[in-house]
Amino acid sequence: MCGWGVFNQTACNSVGLSSVISLDPGGSGSTEFCLAWDMPVIRYKKDKKTHKRYYTKFFGSDGFAGASIAAYALRNYKNWEKQLKEWQDPILTNCNIPDWLRSALMNELYYIADGGTIWFDVHDEYPESDPRHNFGLFGYLEGHEYRMYNTYDVHFYASFALSQLWPNLQVVLQYMFRDTIAKETEKIRLNLYDGKNVKFKIKDSVPHDLGDPEGIPFSNINAYNIHDVSEWRDLNLKFILQVIRDYRLFRGHTAPFPNERYRSMAYIDDVREGTEDDLYSRATGQAEKTPAGTPEPSERPTPLTISPRPYGVSDILELLYRNTEVETEEDETEEKHEKRATETVWDAKQYLSDMYPSCVALLRRAALWDKDGDGLIENGGFPDQTYDAWVMEGPSAYCGGLWVAAVSAVCGMARILGYEDDEREFSKLLEQARHSFEEKLWSGSYYKFDVRSSSNNVVMADQLAGHWYLRSSGWKDQVFPDSNVKKALRTIFENNVMQFKDGQMGAVNGYVTGATGKVDTTAVQSEEVWVGVTYGLSALMIYEGMHDEAFVTAGGLSKTLVEMGLSFETPEALYENGHHRSIAYMRPLAIWSMYQAIVTSPPPATPTANGQVNHAKETSKL
Incomplete structure (x- = not known):
């Protein structure tokens, strides 16, 4: 069982979380938590302009996206860990x-x-x-x-x-x-x-x-x-x-x-499974296929069109606790994966x-x-x-x-x-x-x-x-x-x-x-x-x-x-x-x-003598 609550007060916003796990003798279990904060805008003391942080183009700038961000992280953190390993391993090894x-x-x-x-x-x-x-x-x-x-x-x-x-x-x-x-x-x-x-x-x-x-x-x-x-x-x-x-x-x-990963960069991540039902891809349209054909290296890359509107999440509990395992079609090929909309290095x-x-x-x-x-x-x-x-x-x-x-x-x-x-x-x-x-x-x-x-x-x-x-x-x-x-x-x-x-x-x-x-x-x-x-x-x-x-x-x-x-x-x-x-x-x-x-x-190459x-x-x- 798991319970959570959000308490909005005049002075501050606070969150209380609790988790209860029932275990058989000798059993084990785990609970996942995500800490997220939503501070969407910056105002400088002498500047009248309100600056929106980059992530607001995906989650909106009204200051109520903390739960959406947390849900998104819970759904995708394993993929982030995988990608971190992919780019670090060539250096660490x-x-x-x-x-x-x-x-x-x-x-x-x-x-x-x-x-x-x-x-x-x-x-x-x-x-x-x-x-x-x-x-x-x-x-x-x-x-x-x-x-x-x-x-x-x-x-x-x-x-x-x-x-x-x-x-x-x-x-x-x-x-x-x-x-x-x-x-x-x-x-x-x-x-x-x-x-x-x-x-x-x-x-x-x-x-x-x-x-x-x-x-x-x-x-x-x-x-x-x-x-x-x-x-x-x-x-x-x-x-x-x-x-x-x-x-x-x-x-x-x-x-x-x-x-070739260097040649293209996703906005935040590259979710290989379940993108059709993912908050991020639905908000940005990245689940759509890119047009056939790849620009020549000498051509200017075509920028990805991003919907300016923030995407509202009607049921955050569903995103928080649903099963993230998604069955993929047998014909989900690597070529199809590569067609996910990404941003090209300039x-x-x-x-x-x-x-x-x-x-x-x-x-x-x-x-x-x-x-x-x-x-x-x-x-x-x-x-x-x-x-x-x-x-x-x-x-x-x-x-x-x-x-x-x-x-x-x-x-x-x-x-x-x-x-x-x-x-x-x-x-x-x-x-x-x-x-x-x-x-x-x-x-x-x-x-x-x-x-x-x-x-x-x-x-x-x-x-x-x-x-x-x-x-x-x-x-x-x-x-x-x-x-x-x-x-x-x-x-x-x-x-x-x-x-x-x-x-x-x-x-x-x-x-x-x-x-x-x-x-x-x-x-x-x-x-x-x-x-x-x-x-x-x-x-x-x-x-x-x-x-x-x-x-x-x-x-x-x-x-x-x-x-x-x-x-x-x-x-x-x-x-x-x-x-x-x-x-x-x-x-x-x-x-x-x-x-x-x-x-x-x-x-x-390190010199060797008699195999040593x-x-x-x-x-x-x-």
Whole structure:
């Protein structure tokens, strides 16, 4: 027997549940419960608009869908568990992935849901040709302490998780930023760094963020007010590099699934049995067959039409307690199952085409930072990039490398889309930029932090960020000389990793080489270990065949985080003394770039001698 009741009161809603099971001696039984809550709308203090959460397009926004959601979960949770196992097993059983990394990959995803995440239904605000019509608006905070939505310089690192696992959310985030690029505001504000009055945003620039929950997010952008972010050197370039990386992933070259499931995505689940009698499918029409024929990969996917009306459930008890076993017809073939209406990953070619004009505009705007006409941009002598307390002046390894990579990316886009004049123009610029970058910044064993004499011996862990993104985008061209890349990675590993806490805490951002090598203490961020940067660096090491070094670099850091009890509130930064800064932060999601790298460039087969595994390199097991 089972009894339940719902009590509606003025101050609150409460639920009482009881369950009684009669058992024979030695018998056993079970009762299933589901905890669900229905908070359908969000209102910001300064915003008059009422935002509807994404799930309301299926369950309505009147605030009385809790029981319907619970019933739906009880009917389908076993299928969800099955699907979770299907996508996790290829990772958990991949012998090329160390145990610590398997655990860290899964656990770090906590931030996708716990990062102040919002997901709105806006299907009535955009045409069907816009991905936001189907997939809504998506936002997550830079960190629990840094309250800004979709902080873009940091999302550059974190976006590997979205692009691989929820590619359509990455798509809508990119379209959200694309729509801001051409905007310019006349409104000005005071910079905290230098006291100057500047515009909130200038034309042909990528904003730092899409607003603060305390303001009017997605309308009032660039909530960050320390520096003039319109003059930041990395934001424009990071948009371009994400576009070309996404293009590669959306084409399915490095899907995190072992089969064609990557090519199509159900809204929530893919119920194989009983869909005709299921709340979700009845509410959305997904039980209907899709039209015969499949669009060619080059064609734009036809969006699924969703009924805007919420579906009312007349008898929730029937859904809660009915037998969920449904007999299937013998002719229920796999082909018929595949005809269930699903949403396709947004078309890669269309995505690239939609983003290309903005990428060109951003590159031309960034070219204005090349003051001496040598093809290489210069930093402005203030913290004008994601390291916002660490000054770069003149050409720098970090921003210069991003610039060279971005020029190469736009050349590639022009070639793919058939813009021959653009390809010729940017190819010429690329050759000039590559030459200047190598001539001015290559030291013989690493790329210099910048061209100041005081920086000559500073090794920056993140100096190859541009090359990392090109490798993640499938680039085979040697934009950066292969020998230089490998020398720089070895220098970083020997200094920033192994000379810092014996390799047990990742890569410190800055290290001063020489007879008295030491951590660079010129800025608070130069002496920090950034978790996300370490994971990105480790991914690049994997691409370059340095698997052992990668697993030592990232494995030592992961072990330290676990020992510090920070697994589900991963900080932005660690210090040599064991202190940390900004727990629960976006950037560590860069660990998913390591997974992409391993799938693309698996380690070589373990050498054997007389039939026995050679364990000479135990460091790979860290």
